[in-house]
Structure formats: structure tokens, C-alpha cells
Amino acid sequence: xxxxxRRISVTLYVGVRASTTVGELLAWAGKRLAHxxxxxxxxxxxxxxxxxxxxxxxxxxxxxxxxxxFRRIVEARAxxxxxxxxxxxxxxxxxxxxVPPGVFIPRPETEELAELAISLFAEAPPRPRALDIGTGxxxxxxALARARPDxxxxxxxxxxxxxxxxxRNAQRLGLKIHVCHSEGFCKLSGKFHLIVANxxxxxxxxxxxxxxxxxGFDPRRxxxxxxxxxxxxxxxxxxAPKFLEPEGVLILEVGPTQKEALLRMADSMGEWAExxxxxxxxxxxxxxxxxxxxxR
Numbered sequence: 001x002x003x004x005x006r007r008i009s010v011t012l013y014v015g016v017r018a019s020t021t022v023g024e025l026l027a028w029a030g031k032r033l034a035h036x037x038x039x040x041x042x043x044x045x046x047x048x049x050x051x052x053x054x055x056x057x058x059x060x061x062x063x064x065x066x067x068x069x070f071r072r073i074v075e076a077r078a079x080x081x082x083x084x085x086x087x088x089x090x091x092x093x094x095x096x097x098x099v100p101p102g103v104f105i106p107r108p109e110t111e112e113l114a115e116l117a118i119s120l121f122a123e124a125p126p127r128p129r130a131l132d133i134g135t136g137x138x139x140x141x142x143a144l145a146r147a148r149p150d151x152x153x154x155x156x157x158x159x160x161x162x163x164x165x166x167x168r169n170a171q172r173l174g175l176k177i178h179v180c181h182s183e184g185f186c187k188l189s190g191k192f193h194l195i196v197a198n199x200x201x202x203x204x205x206x207x208x209x210x211x212x213x214x215x216g217f218d219p220r221r222x223x224x225x226x227x228x229x230x231x232x233x234x235x236x237x238x239x240a241p242k243f244l245e246p247e248g249v250l251i252l253e254v255g256p257t258q259k260e261a262l263l264r265m266a267d268s269m270g271e272w273a274e275x276x277x278x279x280x281x282x283x284x285x286x287x288x289x290x291x292x293x294x295x296r
Contacts, residue, residue, distance in 0.1 A: 023058030029074045046073040080212040097137045097169045102161045104136040104222035114143040117196045124193040133197040138166030145175045156182040191245045198253040203229035241271040250290040259285040
């Protein structure tokens with residue numbers, strides 16, 4: 001697959017010549033990225049990526065190869081290509097993961113989900129089991145494995161690209177997780193003390209309203225929650241109790257408008273000793289928590 005920053009026209013580079021200095025390149029990039037919130041910062045980040053981490057003096061002239069790479073990165077950012085795709089990595093909590101094309105890009109708000117999951121997993125008995133459904137790059141499973149080295153952590157995803165990405169990230173970080181190519185719970189057995197997921201929760205008719213960086217570059221399957229946004233959430237909610245230990249916990253990232261419908265659905269099941277929706281740092285209802293009955 002051709003990286004997004006390479007698929008651009010050379011006609012965009014009129015005026016950028018071999019004699020162009022770093023300062024002039026940054027000025028050109030700032031104008032090209034003027035529609036973004038911080039164009040100067042974006043330009044410097046593009047320069048560091050093009051040069052391999054350095055930010056050369058403004059009077060310096062770059063090689064033809066580096067100039068071309070810089071221009072391609074800038075044009076890609078101008079089209080809205082997210083940084084994790086350009087850099088092929090992103091930071092999450094205190095570690096970094098690879099983000100190959102076609103795999104859902106981790107978002108900062110999911111760090112709050114990870115921190116909540118870690119705090120609850122700390123209460124589990126020795127050698128606990130955890131499951132991350134729809135793992136993507138593996139971030140939630142990896143965060144749990146880092147927090148509890150004694151745990152057995154499983155991760156599933158319906159996307160083979162995601163499965164490969166999660167396995168590769170685990171290998172890079174020296175962590176052992178079991179990654180399974182599966183839709184939901186299909187290929188799993190046994191019970192878990194914690195199940196966590198960041199499922200698709202955007203209603204189908206709201207997909208066109210998402211920011212361009214999301215709807216244009218994340219896999220649709222990772223965003224589309226069906227007609228009401230609850231299609232995948234509903235499936236997890238009804239199947240999870242069969243895979244949870246007594247008093248086991250399910251945590252889901254959900255849409256901020258789904259609280260009431262989700263709580264009604266959960267309470268109607270009679271499987272949960274506790275159900276609540278926890279707000280994120282901005283105060284929006286964001287994380288569903290369900291705790292199983294002591295015995296069923």
C-alpha cells in the first residue's frame with residue numbers, strides 16, 4: 001500500500017526549489033497548513049518527521065530527497081491525514097504502538113478508559129483473566145498486561161490487520177497477550193474477571209458528521225454502531241455475563257447521548273448487580289460499568 005503522504009501531485013510544489021532554505025520551507029508549509037489550528041507547529045513536526053527527528057537551522061538547505069519527503073508530508077496533512085498514519089506510531093499512556101493503515105487510531109479519551117480498567121483490574125485476585133474486545137492496535141490489552149504481569153490477557157478483533165498489529169505491538173513491548181481473530185466472543189472459552197471494549201458507537205446517520213480525520217481514515221467498521229449506535233454495544237452487553245466471573249466487571253466506552261438507553265437495557269437483563277455510566281474528564285457520560293451478580 002502506498003503511504004498517504006506519497007499520493008500527491010508534483011504540480012503543488014511550484015516555487016520550492018533546490019535553493020530553498022529550511023526557513024522558506026517552513027514558511028511555505030505554514031501557508032499550506034493555515035487551515036489547521038497550529039500551522040507553525042504542524043510545519044515543524046513535518047520537518048522533524050522528514051529529517052528523522054532533527055530540526056535543522058533555518059538557513060540550511062536540505063537534500064532533494066528530504067525536501068520531497070517534507071513536501072509530501074505537508075500535503076498529506078493539508079488533506080487531513082492524521083499524524084499517527086504519517087508517523088506510523090502513536091503514544092498511549094506511557095508506551096508507544098505501531099498504527100498500520102486500516103487499523104483504528106487510538107484516541108486520547110481512550111486513555112481514560114484504560115486507566116479505569118487498570119484501577120478495577122488491580123482489585124482482581126492473583127493470576128486474573130482479562131479480555132479486550134475489538135482490540136485494534138492492542139492498546140487496552142497491552143495496558144492491562146503491563147499493569148498486571150501475573151494476568152492472562154486476551155484480545156479479539158474481526159480485522160486481520162488489527163490482529164497482526166496487536167501481535168506486533170505486544171512483541172515490540174515484550175508483553176504476552178493472546179490475540180484471537182474473532183468477532184466478539186465467538187472463539188473464546190472460560191471466564192474473565194474483566195472485559196473491556198471501545199466498540200463502534202456512532203449512529204449510522206451521524207457518520208458523515210464526524211471530523212474528516214476520523215471518517216476519512218479510520219476503518220468504517222470501527223466507527224459504525226448501526227442505526228442507533230448501540231448495535232455492537234447491545235451484543236457485548238447481552239453476551240458478556242456468560243464470560244464473566246461472579247462480580248466480574250464489564251467496561252465500555254460509549255457515546256455521550258447513550259447513557260439512558262444503555263442503563264435501561266442493562267437493568268432489564270437482571271444479570272448485573274451494579275450498572276452505571278461514568279463521566280469523562282470533560283463531564284460527558286462516557287464509560288459504562290457493569291458488575292455481575294455475586295452468583296448466577
